[in-house]
Amino acid sequence: MTDSEYRCFFDSDIGADGLVRRDISCDDAALARKIAGVLRSLLGHSPSPVSEISTGLQGNLCEFCAWDLGEKHWGLYTRELTWPANANSPWRNKSESGVDILALDTNADRVFLIEVKSSRRGGSGAVAGEDKSLQADFRHLFEGSLDERIWDSVDEAVSDLIIHNRPDLAEKVKSAVGSKPEECTGVRLIGVLICRSGKTRRSRDARQGAFQRLHQWLLSQGWQADQCEYHCVELSDFAGWLSRVVNEVIDDNR
DSSP states (O other): OOOOTTGGGEEEEEOTTSOEEEEEESOHHHHHHHHHHHHHHHHOSOOOOOSSOOHHHHHHHHHHHHHHHHHHTSOOOOGGGEEESSTTSOSSSOOOOSOSEEEEOTTSOOEEEEEEEEESSOOHHHHHOSSSSHHHHHHTTTSGGGGHHHHHHHHHHHHHHHHTTOHHHHHHHHHHOOSSGGGOTTEEEEEEEEEEOOSSHHHHHHHHHHHHHHHHHHHHTTOOGGGEEEEEEEESSHHHHHHHHHHHHHHHTO
16 A cells, blocks of 8 residues: 555554455544645635535535545545546535546556445445445446436546547546446446444444445446445544534635
């Protein structure tokens, strides 16, 4: 693993089954200041104050957090080769459709399809629930009226790469993604949950069980085990951390 800007903010752990990487916040307040600083740099202007944190804003800010961690902590990609739906413009209540983050890995050998969910609670429902979960998002990649999500994201990436004179990478993206899992040999799915850690082992076990159910479901759909990756970012107080991120950004611009 490459050196990480976030190493000092987390205790990281991979469970005995090796399925989920857990990044457990050592200090929610310090992590909030770090995220807020990066967000201020991205925005480049004074954002509008918010009276309350809506579900849409929460989701966008957590996608931004995962986007930054993906580059600077997990070492998955460089930002120049990512195409986020909301993370690059998170200070709004509306969320755009599409894969949360489409990215090429650091060697440009694999396409990452990254979905992000957040929860003010333990988060097991946000992993493997029937609706508004990682499982639901991955299911919609190829099903129903939302199947355009994957193609909108792929088309955006391909067009951008062609504009920037990288037809070789554009071709890699096009050839990696098919119309069903068996045709997506160049794809890796990455599920990210950002949630409250919970004070009991029961909360952790419930999350782990949800990730295991998600993993088994993905395998049943035709994905291979080495195409599936999971990250869980755990905060002592998710709601307090999120409020601090927002307030740090706003207060710095008053």
